[in-house]
Amino acid sequence: MIEFKNIGKIYNNSVNVLKDINLSIDNGEYVCIIGRSGSGKTTLAKLMTAEEKPTSGVITIDDWDITKIKKKDIPSLRRQIAVIFQDFRLLPKKTAKENISFACEISGDFGSKMNSKIDQLLQVVGLGDKSKNYPFELSGGEQQRVAIARALAFNPSILIADEPTGNLDSINTEGILTLLQDINNMGTTVILITHDKEIVNSLNKRIITIEDGRIASDRVNGKYLI
Ligand SMILES: Nc1ncnc2c1ncn2[C@@H]1O[C@H](COP(=O)(O)OP(=O)(O)O)[C@@H](O)[C@H]1O
Numbered sequence: 001m002i003e004f005k006n007i008g009k010i011y012n013n014s015v016n017v018l019k020d021i022n023l024s025i026d027n028g029e030y031v032c033i034i035g036r037s038g039s040g041k042t043t044l045a046k047l048m049t050a051e052e053k054p055t056s057g058v059i060t061i062d063d064w065d066i067t068k069i070k071k072k073d074i075p076s077l078r079r080q081i082a083v084i085f086q087d088f089r090l091l092p093k094k095t096a097k098e099n100i101s102f103a104c105e106i107s108g109d110f111g112s113k114m115n116s117k118i119d120q121l122l123q124v125v126g127l128g129d130k131s132k133n134y135p136f137e138l139s140g141g142e143q144q145r146v147a148i149a150r151a152l153a154f155n156p157s158i159l160i161a162d163e164p165t166g167n168l169d170s171i172n173t174e175g176i177l178t179l180l181q182d183i184n185n186m187g188t189t190v191i192l193i194t195h196d197k198e199i200v201n202s203l204n205k206r207i208i209t210i211e212d213g214r215i216a217s218d219r220v221n222g223k224y225l226i
């Protein structure tokens with residue numbers, strides 16, 4: 001379980017981005033976080049991966065207080081919480097397979113074990129036939145699938161998707177949303193961050209709305225009304 005208790009975040013002693021955030025997300029949940037651009041969504045994600053520290057409050061992940069995390073423990077947190085982004089962030093000079101193998105090696109898999117894991121990951125994301133393609137030879141939707149496969153290489157318990165469909169057309173968006181649901185069905189907690197109310201309204205999930213750095217609403221099977 002992820003818990004935010006009285007979280008505040010002020011950047012550079014001046015920009016008050018998050019204010020008194022209290023939130024808990026259960027293991028295996030699928031949660032949407034929606035809010036306008038600049039409302040603090042990405043900051044919320046960065047606090048969960050310890051890329052940023054809160055100015056006040058405590059964040060726990062399965063009773064682990066990550067606000068006090070030591071530098072040496074950050075890699076183990078990042079194996080537990082994977083993130084995918086709007087701009088995919090693939091290594092441009094590496095093939096789909098190499099982009100994933102890079103992550104497998106970090107997670108300690110080599111040789112034939114790694115190869116079969118990559119094949120399996122490519123199957124999961126529906127890219128079995130594109131393993132040798134470079135990012136520039138893949139559509140946006142396919143690149144995002146590679147990024148998802150790479151994220152799954154660590155067997156994370158939580159996947160944060162920060163505007164994962166922001167660069168995709170509607171058909172690829174649908175494909176990625178289906179894949180996120182499949183991943184959630186396999187037991188991974190999914191946190192989908194978006195500014196797109198059509199997407200969240202189509203999913204029928206718990207919706208947390210962020211406005212000006214505060215939780216404006218938190219609804220189960222919600223619709224985003226504003
Ligand atoms: N590293 C930073 N330093 C200063 N201000 C930042 C930093 N990162 C984000 N901000 C500011 O915090 C606010 C929220 O940003 P962000 O969390 O990225 O929002 P969102 O993802 O909802 O668009 C914005 O006003 C942004 O300019």
Ligand SMILES: [Mg+2]
Nearest residue numbers: 041042043162
């Ligand atoms: Mg953002």
